[in-house]
Amino acid sequence: MNPESNSEHSALAPRYDLSLPPLPPAAFDLQDKVYALHCSEGPIPKATAEALQGFLGKELRPWELDWQGEALGFPARAREAAAALLQAEVEDISLMASTSGGLQAIALGFPWQEGDEILVPMGEFPSNAYPWKALAPRGVTFREVRLWTGHRAGGEALTSAAPAVESDTEARILAAISRKTKVLALSWVRFQDGLKLDLARLGQACRDRGVHMVVDGIQGAGTHVPDLRWASAFATGSHKGLLAPQGSGFLWTSQELRSQLQPSGTWLGVEDGNNFARPSTDFKREWLTDGRCLEPGGPAVMMALGLATSLRTILEAGVARIADHIGALQGRFLEGLAGLPEWRSEALRLEQLRAADRLGPILALHSRNDGQAALISLMQKGFRRGICSSVREGYLRIAFHGWHGGTDVDRLLAWLSGTAS
Numbered sequence: 001m002n003p004e005s006n007s008e009h010s011a012l013a014p015r016y017d018l019s020l021p022p023l024p025p026a027a028f029d030l031q032d033k034v035y036a037l038h039c040s041e042g043p044i045p046k047a048t049a050e051a052l053q054g055f056l057g058k059e060l061r062p063w064e065l066d067w068q069g070e071a072l073g074f075p076a077r078a079r080e081a082a083a084a085l086l087q088a089e090v091e092d093i094s095l096m097a098s099t100s101g102g103l104q105a106i107a108l109g110f111p112w113q114e115g116d117e118i119l120v121p122m123g124e125f126p127s128n129a130y131p132w133k134a135l136a137p138r139g140v141t142f143r144e145v146r147l148w149t150g151h152r153a154g155g156e157a158l159t160s161a162a163p164a165v166e167s168d169t170e171a172r173i174l175a176a177i178s179r180k181t182k183v184l185a186l187s188w189v190r191f192q193d194g195l196k197l198d199l200a201r202l203g204q205a206c207r208d209r210g211v212h213m214v215v216d217g218i219q220g221a222g223t224h225v226p227d228l229r230w231a232s233a234f235a236t237g238s239h240k241g242l243l244a245p246q247g248s249g250f251l252w253t254s255q256e257l258r259s260q261l262q263p264s265g266t267w268l269g270v271e272d273g274n275n276f277a278r279p280s281t282d283f284k285r286e287w288l289t290d291g292r293c294l295e296p297g298g299p300a301v302m303m304a305l306g307l308a309t310s311l312r313t314i315l316e317a318g319v320a321r322i323a324d325h326i327g328a329l330q331g332r333f334l335e336g337l338a339g340l341p342e343w344r345s346e347a348l349r350l351e352q353l354r355a356a357d358r359l360g361p362i363l364a365l366h367s368r369n370d371g372q373a374a375l376i377s378l379m380q381k382g383f384r385r386g387i388c389s390s391v392r393e394g395y396l397r398i399a400f401h402g403w404h405g406g407t408d409v410d411r412l413l414a415w416l417s418g419t420a421s
């Protein structure tokens with residue numbers, strides 16, 4: 001199928017112009033690559049690299065470091081940018097080193113009772129499993145829910161069926177909530193099959209039942225806008241769609257959940273923690289009640305600078321614009337893919353999910369009968385042609401972001417049609 005023809009709406013409306021990406025490609029150093037791999041590791045913008053390189057001089061000459069403006073100021077800027085990204089209050093943001101860090105703060109700080117349960121969709125990334133599984137000695141159980149007919153995970157993941165538009169995953173999750181469930185912990189966008197869960201529907205139902213919905217948001221953060229009105233927490237690392245270096249991230253918590261959590265117990269998590277005019281050994285202080293009470297320790301100054309700079313780049317482009325652009329790229333790609341006989345059924349399955357707003361940035365092409373080995377070989381063939389994709393649990397993942405354009409779509413289609421040379 002010619003990607004420029006046969007479009008239902010082409011006769012009715014002008015085609016979305018893929019040549020005007022919200023993130024300028026020149027802001028990155030992607031060279032000749034079609035980098036469709038931010039679901040694994042996002043590229044940082046050149047501006048972030050420059051900011052970090054500039055800051056390294058201060059590590060060489062620490063007398064130049066401005067404690068208020070930089071050591072505390074960069075984390076403050078990162079919290080503000082994270083709040084703007086989520087359209088949330090800055091008081092509800094805690095800087096973390098990773099998604100895991102945010103989820104651990106909740107797992108370790110929640111007032112669990114023996115017999116409590118954490119419910120999770122089957123096939124979560126391990127970051128959203130082990131913090132909860134580590135609670136087993138306290139009598140807290142971790143229970144998984146199958147999301148659609150034929151859904152498999154764990155040792156059977158490679159025999160799983162793929163999600164389809166008619167799979168009502170949210171209904172299955174909600175039906176599995178029991179009287180013991182205290183927390184529903186789930187990925188907003190799933191790492192292997194790319195499905196985006198309906199946070200508003202799940203969150204509302206959780207709120208009605210007194211269950212906290214805790215979201216692992218890393219696979220949608222920076223590319224899509226989450227609806228957190230009924231959520232209790234949103235944890236993300238920043239090294240994927242947020243385009244910041246590994247080792248940074250943040251946690252958003254509702255005031256209501258946070259008030260129940262044990263503080264992390266760190267020196268900047270108390271009143272006046274930063275006031276050296278007061279004796280540091282005066283431990284008679286209140287815990288802070290804002291997100292800083294959950295942060296892991298002294299300020300990760302450099303990481304905060306990287307995060308703040310990358311988030312500014314994303315905010316300037318606008319997350320909603322990035323999401324629209326990704327949707328258009330996916331639509332154009334799937335239209336072309338449907339013209340390749342070997343990929344047609346996958347293209348149709350994914351297009352239905354896309355049209356129903358069930359996808360994040362990842363298009364996860366299922367291995368069907370070919371198996372994972374064939375996908376890995378295809379991925380490697382792509383790498384040799386400058387096309388970076390990834391394979392997880394029987395899916396070939398192609399992740400679009402705000403800098404991709406129509407040429408990237410064409411190169412991906414040429415690769416998958418076997419015509420790339």
Ligand SMILES: Cc1ncc(COP(=O)(O)O)c(C=O)c1O
Nearest residue numbers: 098099100125127187191218237
């Ligand atoms: C859904 C999901 N959560 C979390 C992570 C990473 O977690 P962390 O930030 O703790 O390294 C990944 C990485 O692939 C992921 O796909």
